[in-house]
Amino acid sequence: METYELTDAVRNRARGTLLASAVGDALGVPYEFDTITLDGEPQMLGGGLGDYEPGEWSDDTQMAICIAQVAATGVRLTSQAAQDEIAAKFLAWSKEGATDIGIQTSRVLADAHRREGAASQRLRAAAAYFAATSDRAAGNGALMRTAPIGLAFLYDRDLTAQAAREIAGLTHTDPMVGDTCVLWSEAIRHAVTSGRIDIYAGLDLLHPDVHPSLIATLKEAEDPDFRPEANSFTITAMQSAWHAVVMAKDTDDPIRNGLFEAIKQGSDTDTTAAVAGALLGAAFGEDRVPDYEVHGWPGMTGSDLADLGETIVEKCRPRY
Template identity: 50%
Template sequence: MHLTPTQLDRATGVLLGTAVGDALGVPYEFETRVLHDDETPQMLGGGLGDFAPGEWSDDTSMAMAIALVAATGADLTTDDALDAIAENFLRWFDGNPPDVGNQTRAVLGATRRRIDAGADGVSRIMRDESRRYADANPRSAGNGALMRTAPVAVALLADRHKLARAARLVASLTHADPLAGDSCVLWCEAIRVAVLDGHIDIRAGLDLIPDDRQPTWTQWLDDATTQSPKVFTPNGFTVTALQSAAAAIVQTPATDATHFQRALDTAIRIGNDTDTVAAIAGGLLGARWGADAVPADWRTAVHGWPNHNGRPSTAQELIDLAKVTVCDQDACASTDARR
């Protein structure tokens, strides 16, 4: 897709913003460390997984599993692409990551056991286990699909309807509840609009949600713009996670690119699942303000799965993945996107 330099910067900010929000939120997850009023969030590490300073958690690692497939040019609505994403999820899971959501752990663990027993079709099996989990656990619309959804938007900037299908399919690999799919559709469309048009519209994807759920989502999004961000906790539920991120963004004055930092501060101060809420918010903030809005020290510090020759992925690799995903040779030859 042909993008202007400004649009390209915003596209490269999506995954970077996700990772930065994640790493900033890690130390404060579930109040593992208190963020005092006179402090600003720092990439201190620790948290539930005893992460290194600047290391991202499962939120960005699972987003990377998607981004690596998107960067190949694969059609994310196809079985082959979904298989590749599911295989990446398992590759990450097999490494015994220190922080995995309960629902994701259950679905990936059951999938791994079936694959090891000789079953074929990894994405089909994963979706089957996702549905099985949802049937057994009626309150299964967790935030674990929404937290990783940003790369889907980068891959499908040109086609909002295909984007909605892909977002729901990728969500369904681990989260079969329709609300989890809805939240991913809404957030992906908001990211797409921010990259292309340079503004934030959290309601842009309402028409992509089934008609019978549109009024409820309209009210939920209205609440996110009018109620204090701090009311959206606990936020392990995909709806309150989306409301938390949305409230932090739209209720923080957006006078200039420092909005990126200030809105992440607000998101983390909501509390509870801080790394996930900040990762979700970071994806949309990166889409609005671009990679250039990310402070240099945060770029230098942020890192995580997957490792390459013994070293973790870096901010530059996130940016390069996004460039390769959105660019063709004519559009991006001058940016050296394919190096």
């Protein structure tokens, strides 16, 4: 267990995490899979795959909110009770609030609705069935919702990794998904507590056998000329987000520049911008998040998301 002080700077970075992720999501919505051709800087145009209003976030933020609301109660995200509540929220959201859902997540949730038992057990069984019957079970739909996981255990990197893998497994059981979610969640936790960006900080939380390939993957993304053909796969989504972060983190406006860079890579633009935004917001804080008005399900604003991020780190702090 690490010791840290919940300073104003840490609170500010926690407030920036969900907020910057949602800004990236909403900014990327119009350009997802070339819904609108990007001409110049990205704009808050709305539209996209869910006919969104300008500034409205999509399923990336909606699913993250399901996790964040549970974390904000102070319950440990590694507990069965927390994961049952998250799973129940996912299932309710898919019927009542979802504006669009990724293909893998949609199929898993639809299957889980037909099953019996506790919510998390139904989801895990459906996710395992999907993985066993599909050759495309490593989508980016779990990586996109890691922002609140990185906030829930600022004092414990092992619990961060455990929660990242287990919550990813509610819908995505492929080990590669778990690995990317562990790396990104730990990078967020590290950034909030230290103000520094280091995606490699979580490598020791993974099995050593995967280190060489993941390091090579991340190094490839650090090339200024990196451009993926698609980024709906969890590995290429992580690459796209990491590329955007690396290209922007030392500039004078890192969050804005990082979100723009993520979107300019094309393909799943709202997701890669949401993933990049979470880490940039965790490092630079609410004060550096571009001043866009964002909103969305379940009737929340950007300010509400910032408050939610701060509530998570307050409610989840260790009580010695």
